[in-house]
Amino acid sequence: MERMPVEDLKEIQEKKLRALVNNVYNYSPFYKRKFKELGLHPSDIRGLKDLPKLPFTKKQDLRDNYPFGMFAVPISQIVRFHASSGTTGKPTLVGYTENDIRMWVESLCRGLVSCGVTHEDIVQIAYGYGLFTGGLGFHYAVEKIGATALPISTGNTARQIELMKDLGVTVIACTPSYMLYMAEYAEKMGTSIRETSLRIGIFGAEPWSEETRKRIEEKTGITAYDVYGTSELSGPLFTECTERNGLHIWADHFLVEVIDPKTGENVGEGEKGELVVTTLSKEAMPLIRWRTGDITILETEKCNCGRTHPRIMRILGRSDDMLIVRGVNVFPSQIEHVLMQIPELGEHYMIILDRIENLDVMTIQVELNQKVSIEKPGEILNLKRKVEERLKSVLGVHANVELVNPGTLQRFEGKAKRIIDRRKI
Amino acid sequence: MIRQISVFVENKPGRLASVTGVLFEKGINLRAFMIADAGDFGIIRMVVDKTDEAYKALKEAGFTVAINEVLAVEVEDKPGELYRIAKALGDEGINIDYVYAFTSEKHKALIIFRVDNLERAVKILERIGVLFKGRID
Numbered sequence: 276m277e278r279m280p281v282e283d284l285k286e287i288q289e290k291k292l293r294a295l296v297n298n299v300y301n302y303s304p305f306y307k308r309k310f311k312e313l314g315l316h317p318s319d320i321r322g323l324k325d326l327p328k329l330p331f332t333k334k335q336d337l338r339d340n341y342p343f344g345m346f347a348v349p350i351s352q353i354v355r356f357h358a359s360s361g362t363t364g365k366p367t368l369v370g371y372t373e374n375d376i377r378m379w380v381e382s383l384c385r386g387l388v389s390c391g392v393t394h395e396d397i398v399q400i401a402y403g404y405g406l407f408t409g410g411l412g413f414h415y416a417v418e419k420i421g422a423t424a425l426p427i428s429t430g431n432t433a434r435q436i437e438l439m440k441d442l443g444v445t446v447i448a449c450t451p452s453y454m455l456y457m458a459e460y461a462e463k464m465g466t467s468i469r470e471t472s473l474r475i476g477i478f479g480a481e482p483w484s485e486e487t488r489k490r491i492e493e494k495t496g497i498t499a500y501d502v503y504g505t506s507e508l509s510g511p512l513f514t515e516c517t518e519r520n521g522l523h524i525w526a527d528h529f530l531v532e533v534i535d536p537k538t539g540e541n542v543g544e545g546e547k548g549e550l551v552v553t554t555l556s557k558e559a560m561p562l563i564r565w566r567t568g569d570i571t572i573l574e575t576e577k578c579n580c581g582r583t584h585p586r587i588m589r590i591l592g593r594s595d596d597m598l599i600v601r602g603v604n605v606f607p608s609q610i611e612h613v614l615m616q617i618p619e620l621g622e623h624y625m626i627i628l629d630r631i632e633n634l635d636v637m638t639i640q641v642e643l644n645q646k647v648s649i650e651k652p653g654e655i656l657n658l659k660r661k662v663e664e665r666l667k668s669v670l671g672v673h674a675n676v677e678l679v680n681p682g683t684l685q686r687f688e689g690k691a692k693r694i695i696d697r698r699k700i
Numbered sequence: 701m702i703r704q705i706s707v708f709v710e711n712k713p714g715r716l717a718s719v720t721g722v723l724f725e726k727g728i729n730l731r732a733f734m735i736a737d738a739g740d741f742g743i744i745r746m747v748v749d750k751t752d753e754a755y756k757a758l759k760e761a762g763f764t765v766a767i768n769e770v771l772a773v774e775v776e777d778k779p780g781e782l783y784r785i786a787k788a789l790g791d792e793g794i795n796i797d798y799v800y801a802f803t804s805e806k807h808k809a810l811i812i813f814r815v816d817n818l819e820r821a822v823k824i825l826e827r828i829g830v831l832f833k834g835r836i837d
Contacts, residue, residue: 643708643764645759645764647708647764648766649706649707649708649743649764649765649766650706650766650768651797652736652743652797652798652814655708655738655741655743656738677710677740677741678708678710678741679710679741680708680709680710680762680763680764681762681764682762683710683762
């Protein structure tokens, strides 16, 4: 399948696209409505060349149709839910049928194999387990190829290093910044990742650069690979192969385009733009022309590894204002929503991102308003804690809150620039 | 009881200077002063000669500021005086939130208390004869 001639792949895609369009028209209330609004009928979509006729699907559509409005199967056929934090308190929910899980696992298995992971490897999965797709996504793929999964999840770095050494872990999956953090932590413990059996790292869930790849490889002696996926499409799906010249998108399951985020038009080959994905095999929550918000370059030339499936280059950034903090997607609007619900806070705030000892640190400066009571001891401290707790529960990641006097933060004429990202990725 | 001003300040260079600068411009004199430190911010508590003016000036300058009543106790400037008062309040189960003190020729030693039960504390301090009933100016 991975080395199938491009023409045959296209044929599969055309067939699956027609089936998809019929399926969503008949079974997804959301798409049925959308097609009718556009005066579109499934018979208008005969092949890949008709793709631009189809509407985009955006994050807002998922929010508007929460929880089940995007589903194309009854809940009885859903075998699992995953969710990511939402922008205004409601999460983005994704359901999976048994086949969806199988396709997800298969996609990532192909990725693992193309990175050189075999059944003899022990894989430390230091992505979060739970509603986040990273942990469980890797878990089932690792088991499927017959390798050994170490489902350690995130945190407790000393134990991560100890088990890595004791068990002879050979592969790790985590965020690239956490790998760097772990490498430094190991040095503080008087050891080194170089003293372990680790040989491969599969890093993702946040944008990173070639420089970071070099730093990781120099520090740890392993080979670092990029992995990509989004919770809406089903977690980690695509990785680089050993050529390390882009991530293979499995074309029998996903149809990719790269568009100009402003005009919605497809950009030319080799030009950067927003990645748009149509799911060809998903049953529970099929997505048509899903706007990922991730900026990349599409490469359709056959790879030197022999795989014919198209590749996307390393993610270069975002087309919207989404931030990725410790692998967690954070929208500034979520932060604003929390802050505005707390009566003691004013409406001016700043979001500052730093990378300290290889870990993302998010600081939110927010002005107090005149309603705050500072007379009783500890009141401001309690307020600060309350804001931090609410942010943590909505964002799923910790933010330091710095309260400041009214009028001290910068004011903006026109569009506010409330984000200062000082991280070097 | 006397009136105290509380000001919220960020823990950054120059913040104390800007608070005291506002007071200096209005010719306001500090009688007692302390800063409670809480990491990236602090709360300044102070007793001044012209409380209302100080409050207005600080508020206009953009500070988060509050006025409240606190207990003041006048004692001889000699060993054991704070102990006597703290024990009297402690024995009655009254919690002291914070305390700061100053001495001046005019007022002997003045100790400022914030407690969790103001009314009961007043009664206790009156009973042991230390409650300050004068004015700070």
